[in-house]
Amino acid sequence: xxxxxxxxxxxxxxxxxxxxxxxxxxxxxxxxxxxxxxxxxxxxxxxxxxxxxxxxxxxxxxxxxxxxxxxxxxxxxxxxxxxxxxxxxxxxxxxxxxxxxxxxxxxxxxxxxxxxxxxxxxxxxxxxxxxxxxxxxxxxxxxxxxxxxxxxxxxxxxxxxxxxxxxxxxxxxxxxxxxxxxxxxxxxxxxxxxxxxxxxxxxxxxxxxxxxxxxxxxxxxxxxxxxxxxxxxxxxxxxxxxxxxxxxxxxxxxxxxxxxxxxxxxxxxxxxxxxxxxxxxxxxxxxxxxxxxxxxxxxxxxxxxxxxxxxxxxxxxxxxxxxxxxxxxxxxxxxxxxxxxxxxxxxxxxxxxxxxxxxxxxxxxxxxxxxxxxxxxxxxxxxxxxxxxxxx
Amino acid sequence: xxxxxxxxxxxxxxxxxxxxxxxxxxxxxxxxxxxxxxxxxxxxxxxxxxxxxxxxxxxxxxxxxxxxxxxxxxxxxxxxxxxxxxxxxx
Numbered sequence: 059x060x061x062x063x064x065x066x067x068x069x070x071x072x073x074x075x076x077x078x079x080x081x082x083x084x085x086x087x088x089x090x091x092x093x094x095x096x097x098x099x100x101x102x103x104x105x106x107x108x109x110x111x112x113x114x115x116x117x118x119x120x121x122x123x124x125x126x127x128x129x130x131x132x133x134x135x136x137x138x139x140x141x142x143x144x145x146x147x148x149x150x151x152x153x154x155x156x157x158x159x160x161x162x163x164x165x166x167x168x169x170x171x172x173x174x175x176x177x178x179x180x181x182x183x184x185x186x187x188x189x190x191x192x193x194x195x196x197x198x199x200x201x202x203x204x205x206x207x208x209x210x211x212x213x214x215x216x217x218x219x220x221x222x223x224x225x226x227x228x229x230x231x232x233x234x235x236x237x238x239x240x241x242x243x244x245x246x247x248x249x250x251x252x253x254x255x256x257x258x259x260x261x262x263x264x265x266x267x268x269x270x271x272x273x274x275x276x277x278x279x280x281x282x283x284x285x286x287x288x289x290x291x292x293x294x295x296x297x298x299x300x301x302x303x304x305x306x307x308x309x310x311x312x313x314x315x316x317x318x319x320x321x322x323x324x325x326x327x328x329x330x331x332x333x334x335x336x337x338x339x340x341x342x343x344x345x346x347x348x349x350x351x352x353x354x355x356x357x358x359x360x361x362x363x364x365x366x367x368x369x370x371x372x373x374x375x376x377x378x379x380x381x382x383x384x385x386x387x388x389x390x391x392x393x394x395x396x397x398x399x400x401x402x403x404x405x406x407x408x409x410x411x412x413x414x415x416x417x418x419x420x421x422x423x424x425x426x427x428x429x430x431x432x433x434x435x436x437x438x439x440x441x442x443x444x445x446x447x448x449x450x
Numbered sequence: 451x452x453x454x455x456x457x458x459x460x461x462x463x464x465x466x467x468x469x470x471x472x473x474x475x476x477x478x479x480x481x482x483x484x485x486x487x488x489x490x491x492x493x494x495x496x497x498x499x500x501x502x503x504x505x506x507x508x509x510x511x512x513x514x515x516x517x518x519x520x521x522x523x524x525x526x527x528x529x530x531x532x533x534x535x536x537x538x539x540x
Contacts, residue, residue: 120472150479
């Protein structure tokens with residue numbers, strides 16, 4: 059008799075597909091991990107049929123989990139069709155939403171279509187802070203949505219991004235989660251990519267802030283036990299070993315951007331010298347098995363020292379390629395979060411900076427980069443002109 | 451914990467059970483996860499339809515595999531499945 063769940067999971071193809079069906083979003087979160095130039099995809103979003111073709115191809119390779127995310131996926135009117143068709147194909151479908159646009163009519167259609175779970179993201183519990191962080195008045199609406207999710211018999215999965223400007227409100231955040239009857243709460247500290255990297259110095263919490271937040275979390279955990287499961291995720295800058303990013307490049311995860319670009323992670327688009335394939339032009343099988351972009355950082359032959367001879371390389375795969383590139387300028391370097399990296403000082407310097415006392419939230423506000431379409435276009439224009447300068 | 455053997459067994463609502471060719475196995479899918487159920491664990495799980503009881507499953511399997519005493523294995527597996535929150539009794 060084989061023991062329950064004892065067989066190792068086979069991972070020849072992707073297991074998890076994340077479909078970023080649009081980068082349009084009514085929120086303007088300062089920690090957004092969508093690319094800075096996200097607005098450039100607005101005119102080239104995949105059609106419903108193109109999405110379904112990519113889903114079928116990935117499913118044929120053995121993908122079982124599908125994330126429907128964004129931007130705000132509810133900005134697309136065909137979200138219900140995508141969910142229902144994907145569910146029929148045999149995917150377990152997860153909807154990642156801010157809840158804006160989630161009416162009772164839509165949630166009923168998702169349920170009918172076989173949607174497996176809804177993850178609701180929440181910025182903060184204090185209305186002012188919530189409006190400040192997202193720049194729209196979304197708080198009451200989110201409470202309403204939370205009730206709808208329960209009413210349709212889904213578990214209430216809350217995702218809260220923590221950072222310097224909201225982490226001190228953790229008690230209120232958790233009280234609110236409890237009032238919403240949340241079943242799972244992910245308290246994920248902001249990771250510093252894209253918009254969050256732009257705003258890094260204002261978003262990174264101090265060690266003391268994290269300690270207090272963990273203390274409060276532990277108190278709720280003790281009191282609520284299984285009733286509300288709490289996951290506290292540290293910023294990786296406070297670690298001395300990198301995260302096993304995506305469980306390895308091209309290992310289990312396939313991200314498809316709104317314009318059809320197939321990526322090994324959410325952030326890879328900005329890596330230079332890599333031409334990422336598009337699901338419009340290629341079968342997912344070719345993309346996964348044959349394309350240079352997906353094979354480049356597979357395995358460990360690309361590694362430099364200290365990763366190459368490191369006895370932990372099977373565990374963390376050298377960390378995150380994007381973080382290595384963003385901070386050191388070379389994606390084949392060790393993720394500088396690792397204390398063995400000669401670039402680790404780039405991390406510890408930022409951490410040291412975060413321990414200093416800083417201006418209050420209302421003073422910081424005008425200094426932040428808000429994720430909005432105008433800023434996205436400006437940043438892209440700035441990037442293009444600096445690239446032109448380099449060529450001149 | 452002891453699972454009643456005369457009550458109908460129900461798959462918990464967050465789980466989806468299906469055959470996966472790529473895994474060459476039955477699997478349970480749940481939010482962001484996959485559990486492989488190879489061999490007899492899959493054979494047991496696929497019989498859970500909201501109506502059958504543990505006793506029914508034992509009877510069915512003993513008919514399918516005559517001469518093999520499966521009872522304790524089936525009960526053990528169902529207790530694990532119950533403890534892990536994959537199934538409940540109605």
